[in-house]
Amino acid sequence: METRAIDWWVGIFVLLGIAALVVLALRVGNLSGFAYDSGYVLHADFTNVGSLKTRSPVKIGGVTIGEVTHIGMNPKTYMANVTMRIEPSIKLPIDTGASIYTQGLLGEQYVAIQPGGMPQNFKSGATITLTQGAVNIDQMIGQMVFSKAAGSGKSSGNQ
Template sequence: MKKSILEFWVGLFVLLGAVAVGFLAFRVAGGTSVGSSSGSYTVYADFSDIGGLKAGAPIKAAGVLVGRVSDITLDPQSYQARVSLNLDKQYAFSSDVSAQILTSGLLGEQYIGLMQGGDPENLAAGDTISLTSSALVLENLIGKFMTSFAEKNAGSDDKAAE
């Protein structure tokens, strides 16, 4: 009898531990909290280069999570990336808000940062953010630096030959 009671409590403890680990894994992976149902609205932003931005990436304003990226598509006319932003309804941004793709740390995850504008009119569902800044791609930056360095050295070699 005592053995079966002990096995019941051990089993219950293991089950609660598994539920806690699952919940923490869900939160770390970027899932939304279970009880948050305040609603959201969708706006769009067009970028020439999104780098490594993925659907589900956070959207932050002043470091505070205000939404998530819901979808990324390629516009067949402009060949720009069209990003769908699901913003929490409790946050109202002005119609001249700017969006830029930022990186957490040197090699961290990419997210969209919103900078509030000064227009008294607010964004509505379905609007497009017109002021955008694309991702800074580290490989492109290194390539530009190397090209500039090579051109500078080639110019100094030509002067030395004269």
């Protein structure tokens, strides 16, 4: 085979490899997630973050508007401190609430934002105070079983 044709083929081969890597990065690995780098930062303290992870989505009404960048522990209040980056075009009133919900029964957890109605908006670095932590299914089942047991105990006592 001619040398020139080989050079061409090798060039195409290397370009194909680079193209594959770029597509993998953008389409599969979501490297475009750094779009939120320009966003502003909000904090929120939760009693329980469940299985929330960094890079979990932050949503309003199901639409993703940011992502969780850091999860830490507040040593004074013993609450889980979640740091989020929010898209700069979304301004949130200062009485906005945040909850941790689960997508479906087994899906991943995300931060759901309930916008408030106050005229002032959060500035970057502010902390959301109205929060509701993740629902602990174990605890819920425990309570249900306990109340069931208590209920049946009462009814058998009446007989």
